[in-house]
Amino acid sequence: MAEYFNLKKDITIQPFSVYVNQDICLTVTGLGKSAMAAGVAYTQALFTSVQHPVMVNIGIAGHKDHPLGGLFLINKIIDIDSQRNYYPSLTFTPPCPTSSIQTVSKSLPVYDQSNLCDMEASAFYETAVRFTSSELTLCLKIISDNQLSPVGNIQPKQVAGLIKAHLALIESLLTQVVATAASITVSEPKLFESLIQRYHFTVNERMQLKNQLSRWDSITDYQSLEFDNAPFNCGKDVLRWLDLKINNTDFYL
Structure with a gap:
């Protein structure tokens, strides 16, 4: 190999x-x-x-x-x-x-x-x-x-x-x-900066957030995400919510 x-x-x-x-x-x-x-x-x-x-x-x-x-x-x-x-x-x-x-x-x-x-x-x-x-x-x-x-x-x-x-x-x-x-290797995904300003993310969680947002853009052809009514207390809550959204979304091929 x-x-x-x-x-x-x-x-x-x-x-x-x-x-x-x-x-x-x-x-x-x-x-x-x-x-x-x-x-x-x-x-x-x-x-x-x-x-x-x-x-x-x-x-x-x-x-x-x-x-x-x-x-x-x-x-x-x-x-x-x-x-x-x-x-x-x-x-x-x-x-x-x-x-x-x-x-x-x-x-x-x-x-x-x-x-x-x-x-x-x-x-x-x-x-x-x-x-x-x-x-x-x-x-x-x-x-x-x-x-x-x-x-x-x-x-x-x-x-x-x-x-x-x-x-x-x-x-x-x-x-x-x-x-x-x-x-998907582009500049910061949409919402990344606003989310890290609103909620606390560790360094590792910021990496996960960037990857999750990029995944969302990739599989939905850049559909918008609505965060305003979601009950988040910290970065982990955001990541869990994103994971559920991605897993319940159809791919756009």
């Missing part, structure tokens, strides 16, 4: 293996939710100046019946430990099949009947959307094991080969999402 995108390893970075070019950063996080959450946060800290970062998790997953090598774009993530569900926003017609996935802390002895299974997706998504919008957060999973070829058979070289087979499609997906990011 590093060779395909002409990425060079940054030898000055120690916590993770990081490969970069002018536009792309590839961070190798390793297995598990903790490693993934740390890797996403660390990567974001390296590029805080990017207004609307595109974040993509490219990894492997198991399934009872799907053949090895199949690529799926994830549209629902189920965290088995917390029983929380996440729904990545897909604002384009996917060029590959979509699927739900369940994230577990350790490999299960029996494959789920309907969902893919991995050990990182929920941590990736939950952390990534703290720094960017759901529309710019993709989770791509390649089938690495099934009931005929269980997880114990997986070899590193095999995984590299499975990913390599899909690099052209992955590049196409990146191009689409980067175009979405470019369309």
